[in-house]
Structure formats: C-alpha cells, structure tokens
Amino acid sequence: MLRIPAVLQEEVIRHCVSAYPKEACGILAGSLAGAAGVVSQAYPMTNVEDSPIGYSMDPKEQLRVERQMRQAGQRMLGIYHSHTASAAYPSPVDVRLAISPDISYVLVSLKDRARPDFNSYRIDGQTITPEPVVIG
Ligand SMILES: [Zn+2]
Secondary structure, eight states: OEEEOHHHHHHHHHHHHHHTTSOOEEEEEEEEETTEEEEEEEEEEOBTTOOSSOOOBOHHHHHHHHHHHHHTTOEEEEEEEEESSSOSSOOHHHHHHOOOTTSEEEEEEOSSTTSOEEEEEEEETTEEEEEOEEEO
16 A cells, blocks of 8 residues: 655646656655555656656666665655556556566556546566555
8 A cells, every 4th residue: 555645646746747748757755654655755756768658767866866765764665657648557668667566656647637647556577466545
C-alpha cells in the first residue's frame, strides 16, 4: 500500500502536466509503516530522454537526491512517471526497466488531461501487481 498526502499527489500530477507532451519522472520518498509506504516528499526529476514515449533520470541528479533523502532520513519508496497518451499502467519497457519488487511504480496518465489517472504497482520480474493508493 502507498499512502500519499493529497498535496503531494497534486504536486506529482502538476509536474506531469507541466512536462506534457513529454513524459515526466520523479522519486517518491518517505518512510515505511509496516508494509505501507508513507510518502513525505516528491522529488521531480529531469527526464533526460526529453521524450513523449520514454523517460530516464539524470544519474547526477539521482545521486544528489539520494544524498538529500539520506540526510532527511527518508527512504526511496517509489518512482513515478507519466504516460501522455496511454493508460496509467506499466508498459513492457517499464516492466523491463523495473529494478526492484520493493518499490512502488506510480503511473500518471494524462490521456484525459482533465482527469489524470494515478495508479501504483509493484513489478516483480514480469509480474505486475496493482497496489492500493491511499490519499491523505
Ligand atoms: Zn511508462
């Protein structure tokens, strides 16, 4: 389960909307409460692919954010990115690039920009499991 305050969910969606029609990406950080990830900060990242159909994070920026998270006593809970023309569901490439079953993969779909979709998944090998998202 992923718990995210409404303001942070809005921040993530705003970041995705601002990058449209390119994909946006970022890191969700916070703490664990039992098996639930509790998001306390979203770190918007630069999509160095600068593409409407893919994303990759700037490795230097990633190192900087990892340091910031460590200093703030946060753990990386997940990665978010947007899909500008498809559903909020991991693509085959997203599955191939997934690095850990222990983090959340949050997808924001802007297919209908008036009503962005926000979903979270766990990806373990080829297995995609939807994860409940609790707002607040
Ligand atoms: Zn994707």
